[in-house]
Structures are given as C-alpha cells and as structure tokens.
Amino acid sequence: MERKRICPYCMQELEEGRAQCPHCGRELAGRNPAGSLPAGTVLAGRYTVGDIKSVDGEGILYRGVENTGPFRVTIKEYMPLTLAAERGKDCILRPKPGSEVLFKTTRMDFADLYRFIQRITPANGLEAVLDVFEENNTVYAVMENPGGCPLQKWLEEHGTVTPQQACAMLEPVFRGVEAMHQVGLVHRGICPANIRILDNGRARLTGYATVGLRTAGSGLHEQLYEGYSAPEQYSTAEFEGRYTDEYSLAAVFYRMVCGVSPVPAAQRLVSDSNPKARTVSSAVPPYVSETLYLGLRLKPVERIQTVQQLFRALSEREYAEELSRSMEALDPPAPAPQETRAPAKAELLSVRNLLAGILILLSVLIVLILWGLLSRQNDARPAPASSEPDSVSEAASEPVNETVALTPDLVGRDYDAEVRNNRSYINDYLFYVTLEYSNTVEKGRIIRQTPEAGEVIQKGDTISLVVSRGPQMMEMPDIIGQTQDSAVQELAAKGLNATCFTVVNDGSEAAGCVVSASEDAGTMVEVGTTVVLYIAGDAAASAPGSTETPPDTEGPAVGGDAVQDGIEYDTD
Numbered sequence: 001m002e003r004k005r006i007c008p009y010c011m012q013e014l015e016e017g018r019a020q021c022p023h024c025g026r027e028l029a030g031r032n033p034a035g036s037l038p039a040g041t042v043l044a045g046r047y048t049v050g051d052i053k054s055v056d057g058e059g060i061l062y063r064g065v066e067n068t069g070p071f072r073v074t075i076k077e078y079m080p081l082t083l084a085a086e087r088g089k090d091c092i093l094r095p096k097p098g099s100e101v102l103f104k105t106t107r108m109d110f111a112d113l114y115r116f117i118q119r120i121t122p123a124n125g126l127e128a129v130l131d132v133f134e135e136n137n138t139v140y141a142v143m144e145n146p147g148g149c150p151l152q153k154w155l156e157e158h159g160t161v162t163p164q165q166a167c168a169m170l171e172p173v174f175r176g177v178e179a180m181h182q183v184g185l186v187h188r189g190i191c192p193a194n195i196r197i198l199d200n201g202r203a204r205l206t207g208y209a210t211v212g213l214r215t216a217g218s219g220l221h222e223q224l225y226e227g228y229s230a231p232e233q234y235s236t237a238e239f240e241g242r243y244t245d246e247y248s249l250a251a252v253f254y255r256m257v258c259g260v261s262p263v264p265a266a267q268r269l270v271s272d273s274n275p276k277a278r279t280v281s282s283a284v285p286p287y288v289s290e291t292l293y294l295g296l297r298l299k300p301v302e303r304i305q306t307v308q309q310l311f312r313a314l315s316e317r318e319y320a321e322e323l324s325r326s327m328e329a330l331d332p333p334a335p336a337p338q339e340t341r342a343p344a345k346a347e348l349l350s351v352r353n354l355l356a357g358i359l360i361l362l363s364v365l366i367v368l369i370l371w372g373l374l375s376r377q378n379d380a381r382p383a384p385a386s387s388e389p390d391s392v393s394e395a396a397s398e399p400v401n402e403t404v405a406l407t408p409d410l411v412g413r414d415y416d417a418e419v420r421n422n423r424s425y426i427n428d429y430l431f432y433v434t435l436e437y438s439n440t441v442e443k444g445r446i447i448r449q450t451p452e453a454g455e456v457i458q459k460g461d462t463i464s465l466v467v468s469r470g471p472q473m474m475e476m477p478d479i480i481g482q483t484q485d486s487a488v489q490e491l492a493a494k495g496l497n498a499t500c501f502t503v504v505n506d507g508s509e510a511a512g513c514v515v516s517a518s519e520d521a522g523t524m525v526e527v528g529t530t531v532v533l534y535i536a537g538d539a540a541a542s543a544p545g546s547t548e549t550p551p552d553t554e555g556p557a558v559g560g561d562a563v564q565d566g567i568e569y570d571t572d
Contacts, residue, residue, distance in 0.1 A: 004067050005042055008050030011070040014040070035087050036060055037077065042067070043140055044133050047075060057081055057221025058110070058213040064142070066130075068516065068534055069503045073130065076141040076208075078110040081221050093138040106220070107139055109210045113466065114141035117208060119440050122499060122530065125176030127196075127206040130499075130532060131518070138540055140318055146204050152192035155256065160281070163288045166256040167315050169197065173205045174249065181242045181307070182381030182411030183440040188214035188240060190248035191228035192255060211240065218384045227251055231298050234266050241409055242453070243300045246307050250295030253314060257284050273297060287313075287320040294327055302327075305409055305454025326456045405465065409453035410446050415467045419446070430462040435469045440528065443470030471526040478521035480516050484535050487514045495527035502537045509536035 005014040010024035019029035019040075019235075028040040032052050037060075041049040049315065050063035057080065064075040083099040083106065083488035095103035114132045122128035122144070131142040145252040161169070173195060180187060187205070194207030212220040214229070217236045224233060230247035232238035255261045258281045278289035291313040297303040304310050304323070311321040405428070413419055415433065425431075441447050450464040451457055474494045479487040490496045507516050519525050 005040065006048045006065050006067045006070050006319045008039065008048050008063060008065045009257045011065050011072075020117070026163065032062075037062065037091060041091065041134055043075070044131070047073065047131075047140075047142060055081075056209070056213065056223045058209055060221070066142075066501070067394050070500050071368070071395070071501055072145040074143045074145055076114075076143065076499060078107055080106060083220070091136045093136050106210065106212055109212070110141075111139045112206060113185070113210055114139075116183055116440070119529065120179050120183060125172030125174070125203065125205055126179065126244055127204055127208075128499070128530075129208075134428040140516060141208075143206075146196050146198065146206065148196040148198040150193050151195040151197055151252070151256075154197045156193060161256050161261045162283075163253075163257055163285065166253055167311070169203050169256075170195075170249070170253065171202075171311070173203045176205050177245050177249065177307050181245070181411060184442070184445055186211075186240055186242060187234065187245050187248075188229075189223070189225065190245055190252060191225040192252060195252065215240070217331060226264040226266075227255070229265060230300075231265040231269055234269070237453045239300075241306050242307070242411070243298070243303050243409070246295060246310050249307055250292050250304070250310060254292050254296065257281065257288065268298055274309075274515060280395050285317070287317045288325075290324050291320045292524065293326065301406070305406070306452060308452070309454055313490070351546070405457055405459055407449070407451045407453050407457045410449050410463070411453065412441075413446050414444050415446055415465065416444055419465075430460070432462050433466045434464070434466055436466050437472045437527075438468040438470070440471075441468040443468055457490075471528070473524045474527050476517075476519045476521050476523050476525050476531070479517060479533070480521070481510070483512055484514065484533065487533055491531055496525065497528065497530040498533050499530055500533045500535050503534045505539045506535040509539075511536055511538045 002225070005016060006012070007014050007021040007023060007028075009026045010021060012023040014021060021025050029038070031039040032049075035425045036052055037043075037049045043049065045068050048065050048067055050065065053061040053063055053074065059079045060077045062075040062077065065071070066073050079093060080103065080234065083095055083103045085094045085096045087093050102441070111132060111134070114129050117126070118129040118132055122124070127146055128144040129141055130144060131140075133140055133142075149187050162521070166312055173190075177190070187208070188211065189207045189209050190205065191207075195203050195205055196422065197203055209223065210220075212235055213223050216222050216224065216234045224330050225248075228248050228251045230391055232240050232244060251262045260278050260280060260480045263272075268274055277284045277292045291304070291310070295304045295310050295315075304313070304327075309323060313323050329471060337501060359507055408425065410419055410425075410428075419425055419431070436447060438447055445468050447466045447468050449466070457463075472495070474496065474497075477490055477494065479490055484500055488500070491498045503515055505511060513536055514533050516534045519529070525531070
C-alpha cells in the first residue's frame with residue numbers, strides 16, 4: 001500500500017516533510033509534547049497521528065485519521081510510564097533498565113486484549129477496535145470514533161433519570177459487557193467517564209485497559225475510579241472476575257438514579273457507610289434499591305454475580321424479588337444482638353442464677369448415672385437410652401443449608417487446568433461437557449454454563465459446560481473490484497463479517513466497488529472475523545480539493561478531566 005500523509009485536522013493529503021497544512025493552515029510541528037509521537041506521524045503506512053487526547057499509566061490516546069478513507073479514528077499507543085524510558089527522535093520505545101521482562105509481558109497483554117476485542121467488535125454497546133499492529137517496539141490499537149459525549153458530562157447537564165430510562169440507555173453497554181465476559185474478558189474500568197452517550201440516546205462503552213492498569217499495586221501507574229472500581233481492584237491478592245464489572249455497572253446505575261456516586265470501595269472496606277439508593281432518593285423503587293444493594297456488596301461471593309442478572313433484576317420487579325429471596329436464603333444467620341450492659345446488681349443476680357443452674361445440671365447428671373448403674377444391675381440387658389437428647393443433639397449439630405450453594409462462575413476458565421481436576425468443584429458437582437467451535441474463545445476455555453453463575457444449586461447437581469474447540473479457519477476470498485453488496489454477501493457466506501468505509505475516489509476506481517480490504521486474499525482468517533472493506537466513493541462527490549474542516553464531535557478524553565494547552569490529562 002502506497003504510504004501517504006493526511007492532515008489529521010482537515011483530512012487533506014499532505015506532502016512529505018511539511019510542518020504546516022497548506023489546506024487548513026494548522027501547524028503540525030510541536031503540537032505534541034516530547035516523548036510522544038509528533039502530530040503528522042504515519043503509522044503502518046495508513047494512519048496519521050493527530051493531537052493527544054489523554055494520557056494514563058498504560059499509554060497515550062491520540063486523535064487520528066485513516067489515510068485511505070479518509071475517516072477519523074482514535075489511536076491507543078502502549079507506553080507505560082513506569083516501565084518505558086524516554087523516547088528519542090526515532091520514535092522507538094525502549095524499556096527502562098531492569099524493566100525489560102515486565103515491559104515485554106505487559107505489552108503482550110495489551111496486544112492480546114485489543115485483538116480479542118477486535119474479534120467481537122463491532123458489537124452493540126462496545127467501541128469497535130479496527131486494527132492492532134506492532135511498530136516502534138510497541139503496540140498500537142486503532143479504534144472507531146464513536147462521537148457523542150461522556151455520560152459524566154451528560155448527567156451534569158440533564159440530572160438524574162428514572163430506572164426505566166437508565167435501563168434503556170445502558171442496555172447496549174450491558175450487552176457489550178456480556179459479550180466480553182463470554183470470551184473471558186473483564187473490562188474493569190466501567191464508569192461514567194468511559195461511557196459515551198450517542199446522539200440517539202444510547203450508550204457505548206470505551207476505555208479498554210489491561211488488568212495492570214486497573215489493579216492497585218500492579219507495577220503500572222494504576223487508574224482506578226472512586227465510587228465505581230470494585231473492592232477487589234484495590235489489592236493484587238484478590239481475584240477479579242465478571243462480578244467486578246457487575247459492581248461497576250451497579251455503581252453507574254446508582255449514580256444515574258440517585259444523582260451521587262456510591263461511597264468509594266476503599267473507604268467502604270474501612271467502614272461501610274454506603275446508603276441504599278432509596279435512602280438517597282425516595283423516587284427509587286424498593287426493588288431497584290434492593291437490587292443495587294445486592295450488586296454493590298463488598299464481598300464478591302455475596303454480590304450479584306453476572307451483568308445479566310443485574311440488568312434483569314433492574315428491569316423486572318418479580319425477578320428482582322425472587323433473586324433477593326434466593327440470595328437472602330444463602331446468607332449466614334445474623335448473630336444475636338448483644339444485650340445492653342445491665343447494672344452491677346443485675347449482673348450479680350445473673351451470675352448467681354448461672355451457678356444455680358450449673359448445680360442443678362450436675363445433680364441431674366449424678367442421678368442419671370446412678371440410675372443407669374442400678375438399671376444394669378437389675379436387668380439382663382441394658383436399658384435403652386433416651387432418644388430425645390440424641391435427637392436434640394443431632395438437630396443441633398446439623399448444618400443449615402449444607403446442600404445449598406451458588407453456582408460457581410466457570411465461564412472463561414481453562415477446563416483442563418482449572419476445573420476438570422479441581423477438588424473444590426468435582427467433590428460438590430458433576431460436569432457434563434460438550435465441545436463447540438468458537439472464533440472468540442480460546443481453545444479449552446469454557447464458553448458458557450448451565451445453570452449460570454450465581455444461581456441457587458444443590459451440591460451434587462450437574463453443571464453443563466460448553467468448552468471451546470478453538471476457531472474455525474476460512475480462506476479469505478478475493479473480493480477486490482466487487483460491488484459492496486456482492487462482497488458483503490460472499491463474506492457472509494463464508495462466516496465472515498464486514499464493515500464498510502467509503503474512501504475518496506480520484507476517478508480511477510469504479511464507484512461503489514471494493515478498493516481494498518483489511519485481510520489479503522488467500523490468507524486464513526477465523527470464522528466470525530470482521531473484515532474492513534474500503535469502498536470507492538462517487539468520483540464527482542469525493543474528489544479532493546475542499547478545504548472545509550469536518551466537524552469534530554469528540555468530547556472530553558476518556559478518563560481525563562484536566563485540560564492544559566489543548567491536551568487532556570488523567571487526574572485520577
């Protein structure tokens with residue numbers, strides 16, 4: 001592909017080496033701070049870097065443009081502040097001395113995360129990842145530009161909403177998070193700053209990051225969100241799972257219907273003083289308040305386990321009440337309240353009563369012993385023992401709800417390594433396993449389970465597991481030159497998805513036909529992969545020459561809340 005340079009502001013073609021756009025007059029040189037990529041840098045021969053949007057402990061987020069379109073994108077560069085050394089003019093990123101291994105490991109985690117997301121996007125409710133590639137000794141993820149504004153800003157302008165409105169707005173996000181969980185991914189950064197409200201009123205989730213960025217003490221400069229990050233994210237010793245995202249979604253919903261965010265988890269771990277939603281706002285229905293209470297519990301085992309359960313409970317009163325009853329049945333009995341300290345005279349009386357009771361009990365025991373000895377002497381066979389004390393003893397020692405438990409969360413786990421021979425599972429449950437092809441779930445990992453995690457189950461019952469056989473592979477057909485409809489249909493017949501972008505046509509291409517694709521013909525690709533098709537636009541309508549700057553609908557930076565010299569920095 002021919003390397004060309006596009007102005008990231010007016011999206012007109014630039015001559016190599018120019019520091020100023022001749023079309024819009026915008027300066028490129030010196031727009032980004034030292035250590036970052038200069039504005040106008042071309043990556044992978046097809047993406048031009050623009051201004052910095054935000055910086056976090058994991059990397060830098062740039063505005064950008066796809067050169068062959070052109071169309072606006074967002075580019076995430078892996079650049080961990082604690083592990084990367086200062087970058088020179090060659091743009092090559094080098095690790096700090098002594099951090100080489102951790103730098104390489106976390107870089108691989110970054111690449112794997114975005115490649116997994118690329119496979120399941122574009123999906124409803126998730127910001128689509130269009131491309132992932134390596135360059136400059138680091139990794140870049142290219143994402144769509146969803147537009148809209150952050151939920152945080154939207155709430156500041158519109159105030160609280162009803163639970164019904166919140167469910168309608170957040171439904172795409174719930175579905176998107178569910179899609180992530182099905183492939184074993186956990187977002188860990190769900191908060192109003194990372195949810196964008198589009199023009200149609202629906203929400204879309206952004207702000208992907210590796211586990212290191214969203215866990216305190218990981219070695220990266222962590223980025224946690226007070227009020228929305230789950231308690232287990234504040235310690236590297238705690239396991240994070242699907243219930244972590246469930247906590248964050250419950251916190252976002254709490255903010256939308258109450259007008260305030262929940263008390264930060266780190267503070268709640270010291271002294272839990274988070275009020276119920278109905279206490280903050282009397283307009284919140286009781287079943288919604290109770291659902292949010294269950295979704296925001298500090299201990300993961302006591303919390304609603306899945307986002308599906310949370311959304312259904314927030315949407316349906318009957319299901320919410322049923323879920324609340326089932327979870328209360330599993331709670332250990334509350335300890336009896338301690339009596340208020342009585343006066344000294346009453347204490348003395350209680351001690352005397354206790355001593356008297358002990359003396360009476362000893363007397364009864366002596367009488368029973370003597371009676372037993374006399375009975376043995378008088379009868380040839382021993383007298384039958386009283387069954388009442390035994391039955392009382394048995395009843396007293398019998399555990400409560402010993403056979404009742406919550407279904408463990410097994411989705412995303414490696415069946416052979418983590419479940420198959422795990423005594424904590426096989427001693428309590430039977431497993432029925434079936435295999436299924438999956439282009440999103442790694443081979444050997446559990447795709448789904450029945451019953452779902454968090455449902456009430458009897459120990460000894462069977463849990464059905466669907467385990468991934470890995471992806472089916474398909475040869476990429478040659479669709480260059482075909483019409484858009486024909487290419488999309490051929491890809492669909494082979495189990496491949498298509499996303500189409502219209503590109504500028506200088507008159508050399510047939511309008512409405514495929515100019516290029518993100519996958520080369522003849523290569524093996526996974527079934528279910530999304531192939532980006534670049535469609536030639538109408539030559540008369542798309543010929544270059546216009547100097548009008550396309551509107552930039554982007555809002556504040558994801559996770560950032562401070563602006564200086566046009567650059568938004570994260571302040572968490």
